[in-house]
Amino acid sequence: MKRQNRMWRKVIFLAICTVVLAVFGTQLSFAQDATAATMDDIMGLKVSIDTSWVFLTGFLVFFMQCGFAMLETGLIRQTGAVNALLENFIDAGLTALVWWAVGFGIAFGADNGSGLFGTTYFFPGMAQMSEMYPALNISVLTMFFFQFAFAATASTITTGAMAERTDFVGDLIYSALIAIFIYPVVAHWIWGGGWLFSQGVHDFAGSTVVHTVGGVIALVGAWMLGPRKGKVWGKVNPPQNLALATLGTMILWFGWYGFNPGSTLGMGNPGLVGLVTLNTTLGAAAGSMACIFFVYFRTGKWDLPAALNGSLAGLVAVTAPCAFIEPWAAVVIGLVGGILVIIAADLVEKAKIDDPVTAFAVHGANGIWGTLAIGIFAVPGMLFAGPYAAGGAMEGQGGLLYGNASLLVTQLIGSASVIVYCAVTSVLMFGLLKVINRLRVNAKGDEIGIDNYEHGMSHMPDLLPPYDANAPVVKSPSKAPAVGD
Numbered sequence: 001m002k003r004q005n006r007m008w009r010k011v012i013f014l015a016i017c018t019v020v021l022a023v024f025g026t027q028l029s030f031a032q033d034a035t036a037a038t039m040d041d042i043m044g045l046k047v048s049i050d051t052s053w054v055f056l057t058g059f060l061v062f063f064m065q066c067g068f069a070m071l072e073t074g075l076i077r078q079t080g081a082v083n084a085l086l087e088n089f090i091d092a093g094l095t096a097l098v099w100w101a102v103g104f105g106i107a108f109g110a111d112n113g114s115g116l117f118g119t120t121y122f123f124p125g126m127a128q129m130s131e132m133y134p135a136l137n138i139s140v141l142t143m144f145f146f147q148f149a150f151a152a153t154a155s156t157i158t159t160g161a162m163a164e165r166t167d168f169v170g171d172l173i174y175s176a177l178i179a180i181f182i183y184p185v186v187a188h189w190i191w192g193g194g195w196l197f198s199q200g201v202h203d204f205a206g207s208t209v210v211h212t213v214g215g216v217i218a219l220v221g222a223w224m225l226g227p228r229k230g231k232v233w234g235k236v237n238p239p240q241n242l243a244l245a246t247l248g249t250m251i252l253w254f255g256w257y258g259f260n261p262g263s264t265l266g267m268g269n270p271g272l273v274g275l276v277t278l279n280t281t282l283g284a285a286a287g288s289m290a291c292i293f294f295v296y297f298r299t300g301k302w303d304l305p306a307a308l309n310g311s312l313a314g315l316v317a318v319t320a321p322c323a324f325i326e327p328w329a330a331v332v333i334g335l336v337g338g339i340l341v342i343i344a345a346d347l348v349e350k351a352k353i354d355d356p357v358t359a360f361a362v363h364g365a366n367g368i369w370g371t372l373a374i375g376i377f378a379v380p381g382m383l384f385a386g387p388y389a390a391g392g393a394m395e396g397q398g399g400l401l402y403g404n405a406s407l408l409v410t411q412l413i414g415s416a417s418v419i420v421y422c423a424v425t426s427v428l429m430f431g432l433l434k435v436i437n438r439l440r441v442n443a444k445g446d447e448i449g450i451d452n453y454e455h456g457m458s459h460m461p462d463l464l465p466p467y468d469a470n471a472p473v474v475k476s477p478s479k480a481p482a483v484g485d
Contacts, residue, residue, distance in 0.1 A: 057262025067251030074245030157214030215364020286334030287314020375408025
């Protein structure tokens with residue numbers, strides 16, 4: 001009997017252990033499955049957050065097209081306002097098409113080690129819906145849109161310097177060529193893993209890739225195009241609408257919070273996003289203050305266009321170094337930019353190049369300054385920041401103020417290379433347009449105004465009616481005879 005009792009106790013004990021092990025094992029299996037699902041969810045959430053951030057900031061950058069249109073229209077004469085608005089609008093549509101077909105692939109496609117241009121990602125579409133861009137938590141198609149907004153900016157900068165006298169078909173041609181052959185090649189060199197990237201050239205958000213490119217093309221175009229009819233050297237034509245110009249500048253400043261913070265291409269490092277936003281703000285503020293006081297000391301007047309251009313100059317200058325510098329350095333960079341924009345505009349005027357909106361002074365001169373500023377103010381250890389910034393031998397190094405001159409030399413080589421490439425290709429591009437008689441508007445357009453000639457309409461028809469070639473000529477009344485004659 002005792003043996004039977006012991007046997008039953010063993011059976012019961014084994015049964016209990018079996019049940020416990022079964023329950024424990026099932027719970028462990030569930031826990032493992034839950035853990036796996038949670039990790040997948042976390043990764044999916046990260047991708048969703050980064051994608052949302054890039055799209056949001058990309059929308060802001062695209063909205064800068066409106067800012068450029070308002071600024072340019074406000075600064076030029078009324079007889080070219082419709083032309084400026086249409087060029088700014090249609091450039092975005094044209095750039096979207098050629099960037100999708102060719103430009104994005106040249107800029108961000110794989111280059112098989114050549115370092116010159118990419119050869120993949122042409123005509124991206126459904127095949128890339130689930131493809132992630134290398135080393136980022138965003139898809140190839142998300143990257144396409146964000147970079148399209150940047151590409152559209154380069155040709156828009158050019159339209160300002162060439163305003164009021166460019167053949168409209170010529171504008172379409174050069175805008176397409178910029179988005180196919182000029183801008184994407186430079187973007188690949190620095191942002192797409194190209195040869196300047198491997199040399200250690202840094203540009204966080206585009207002082208070189210966007211603004212130096214656009215500024216140099218604008219300067220060459222304005223030079224080869226010639227001045228506007230009636231241009232008086234040393235005298236600035238009065239802007240037709242400073243309210244529009246101010247609105248455009250405020251939109252551009254607002255859009256820059258997509259331009260610079262958005263170039264983190266994710267929210268994985270909120271501290272870096274905060275630093276970039278702070279430096280962007282300080283650069284713009286310092287630029288506007290420096291410029292308005294500089295002009296006041298020269299003229300004794302508080303000049304609104306100076307304040308507007310100063311803020312843009314500070315923004316352009318701080319765009320390349322904003323992730324690599326201390327806030328005090330952003331202030332210094334903006335202060336220099338606010339003064340440099342006036343000096344550069346004076347030099348362009350003395351060279352007898354008609355740049356109605358000072359596009360080169362704002363974007364070209366300050367794009368170069370911002371590129372070099374990295375080599376002066378970069379904080380040691382910060383050059384790894386950002387998706388484009390793992391620049392070979394220069395990664396992690398500081399600038400000249402921290403005892404390292406090599407980074408400044410590298411930045412100088414990078415800037416000079418981009419300037420030479422853009423200058424040569426621009427001369428060829430605009431030279432071709434000149435040969436086929438598509439660079440400058442017809443002489444009749446200069447006579448009656450480009451809005452009337454190219455578009456048959458006026459910006460404000462109640463104040464400036466469109467030209468009517470069939471309207472009867474109203475002769476001035478003859479002088480009445482004097483009394484007594």
